[in-house]
Amino acid sequence: MGRSAPIYIVGDIHGHVRVLQRLLQEVYLINAQQHWTGGTATLWLLGDLVDRGPDSIGVIDLVMRLQTEAAVVGGMVDCLLGNHEILMLGAYQFGRRSTGLSSNFITKWRRNGGAKADLAKLTMQHLNWLNERPVMAQIDDTLLIHADSTFYTRYGHSINEVNETFHALLKRSNTLAWEELIESFSMxxxxxHQYSGGEFIDRFTQIFGGERIIHGHTPISTMLGGLAKKVTQPYIYASGRCINVDGGIYMGSNGFVYQMPISQAEP
Ligand SMILES: [Mn+2]
Known part of the structure; x- marks a missing residue:
């Protein structure tokens, strides 16, 4: 069975809720009142909803509500965890505690664009929702991850295993494990990579399945040079096997929504 409803992917929003609203309106997934009008469409956000921008909690609220509204009409909205969700959750849970190996959790988060007022705005609903989000997903032959990194393999060798390991870790108060996760998630x-990139893609897709990878995390202008403002579309590289959807909104890009092409393969 081929899928018929469109699938949309959005990269790192970083607290820019108005940009997210505009982007979703432009592809008719929401209306001017910010309600889901996407019907049975699927929308994936690839993480880093929070930090650096003006209204991180507003972004979480919008995505949570759209998830509920979409589900009612047979659509689907979900979000991967990015390193900034982990940074914020660590700051919330551990505050100024430190493992002694590096700066405490609040300082680390603040240094990465965390806004202190956000911690007080986090409700149990936000925390529970964030704690349940996946870190990896697969659509047809495409893997969805936040970071252009292979660190995920440290947490499991299947998508389910990685997601379960993360969820178990987030429930524990093992500051060392959290710190290690935050460090490796920033890679x-x-x-x-000019020489070894293809090999990493091969190994990564051999382990987790799929033919290609869609990721965010590294603004396209950081990858290619130039101004974020000029970035208006995904960057497809490695002969089409990797798609970077981080427009660098917090650096001044207007952002974009990536619509996945309909898969030609019939199972
Ligand atoms: Mn990131």
Whole structure:
């Protein structure tokens, strides 16, 4: 069975709720009142909803509500966890505690664009919702991840295993494990590496399945040079096997929504 409803992918929003509203309106997934009008469409956000921008909690609220509204009409909205969700959750849970190996959790988060007022706005609903989000997903032959990094393999060798390991870790108060996760989740740029990128893509897709990878995390202008403002579309590289959807909204890009092409393969 081929899928018929369109699938949309959105990269790192980083607190820019008005940009997200505009982007979703432009592809008719929401109306001017910010309600879901996408019908049975699927919308995936690839993480880093929060930090650096003006209204992180507003972004979470919007995505949570759209998830509920979409489900009612047979659509689907979901979001992967990015490193900034983990940074914020760590700051919330551990505050100024430190493992002694590096700065405490609040300082680390603030240094990465965390806004202190957001911690007080986080409700149990937000926390429970964030704690349940996946870190990896697959659509047809395409893997969805936040970071252009292979660190995911440290947490499991299947999508389910990685998601379950993350969820178990987030429930524990093991500050060392959290710190290690935050450190390794900040790595980037593996798949575009001039000599070894292709090999990393091969190994990654051999382990997790799929033919290609869609990721965010590394603004396209950081990857290619130039101004974020000029970035208006995904960056497809590694002979089409990698698609970077991080427009660099917090650096001044207007952002974009990536619509996945309909798969030609019939199972
Ligand atoms: Mn990130």
């Amino acid at each position: 980037r740029g593996v798949f575009i």
